[in-house]
Amino acid sequence: MVELSLIALFQEPNFLWVILGVCMLAIATSCVGTFAWLNKQSLIGDAMAHCALPGVAIAFLFSQSRHPLILLPAAIIAALTGNAILNWLVRRTKLSPDSALAIVLSGYFAIGAMILSLIQKMPIAGKAGINQMLFGQAAALDSLDVNVLTITACVVIFIVMMVLPRLRMVIFDSQFAQTTGTSVAVYKQLMGVLIVVCVVIGIQIVGVVLMSSLLIFPAINARQWSNHLHRLLVISAITALLASVLGVLISYYFSNMPTGPWIVVFLTIFLLFSLLFSPRSGGLVKRIIDYRQQTIIHSENITRIWYLLHHKTDNKNTAEFTKTDALKVRSMKSQTFNRGFKYALKKGWLEPWGYGYRLSTLGFSKAEKITRHHRLWEKYLSENKQLPAQQVHNAAEYAEHIIDDNIADKLDEILGHPSLDPHGQFIPIKKDSSQD
Secondary structure, eight states, X not given: OHHHHHHHHHTOHHHHHHHHHHHHHHHHHHHHHHHHHHTTOTTHHHHHHHHHHHHHHHHHHHHOOOOHHHHHHHHHHHHHHHHHHHHHHHHHSSOOHHHHHHHHHHHHHHHHHHHHHHHHTSOOTTGGGGXXXXXXXXXXOOHHHHHHHHHHHHHHHHHHHHTHHHHHHHHHOHHHHHHTTOOHXXXXXXXXXXXXXXXXXXXXXXXXXXXXXXXXXXHHHHHTTOXXXXXXXXXXXXXXXXXXXXXXXXXXXXXXXXHHHHHHHHHHHHHHHHHHHOTTTOHHHHHHHHHHHHHHHHHHHHHHHHHHHHHHOSOGGGOOBOHHHHHHHSOOOHHHHHHHHHHHHHHTSEEEETTEEEEOHHHHHHHHHHHHXXXXXXXXXXXXXXXXXXXXXXXXXXXXXXXXXXXXXXXXHHTTSOSBXXXXXXXXXXXXXXXX
């Protein structure tokens, strides 16, 4: 039943036209929002959206019309006025930028809310739809609204693409931009105007209260996956597109459902997913990688314990030891030991033998390589850094898991191929056979 309704919805020309307009809006706001976020202006969009509300309300109050060519210019003028007041407060007073932002945002929104309340008490036709500016309602858009929205969004996208190299210079290296003759102030003002335009045309869909989310959330989400500007813009656009289309679908499918909150819900879901699972900064992925890395380190330490025990026994061929024997050499928490021990068994470095376990051929090679790295690093710190022998062991405990064969060979060459470490223990020589 739901599938049939959605199919029928996609067969409506007006809905498809709205979807096209929303897609263009998403691309425009994501591009502009990415630059705003990179320029540390995340809250500017929120302030401009709230500043636009009085303009919309005043224009409707005097014209008693919801014609977009009347409301949108008024909203742009109000937002630009708010931006000018914000800049004046920052430059001419001792107010901090966040304090000035709070004053302008709350002041304009209060005026807008007051005028909206006044409109609701007046006998004006079409006043019911004006409240949809707060949270957005895509289903309320008519063909003229969509036409204005689409054309304006296309113009914004075109401008961003045309000045992209200069914007990149201004955002990332304003001093270099000035040396090339680029007017940094002009391009920053242009960015401010583009932010205002995107905010104003998006109010009808996302709403005043939540418009800043469509500007900033896609950029933050994209940053979790890449630090390359072009990829940031693409990922940001895709994020905004998906969230906007899904929000519009729900707004159309369920009557009286505001579009803005649902778009923000989907943006939040995408952002949470990226924060957890992105390879660059995903918290869960990092935890999994760290857990695995720690497990490998513990298993290598345990394999090396068996190697040390192996060299202490007289009968090398039947050198079997228990977990208790290993824990006497190096104290470890039982949970940590068991985790590393299981991994060593899984990798085939240890194998059951008699009443205990012994090193396999593979495990012996692995432990011998780690021991070589450990003792070469101790020797290097002792001779080249003049550290006492008793201080080099702990540093080597970390380095032995990081040093590769190339670094070990270089250390061996620098030290003149030593045979003993600072503690008088034998340094294993490199074997020609592959080690793992």
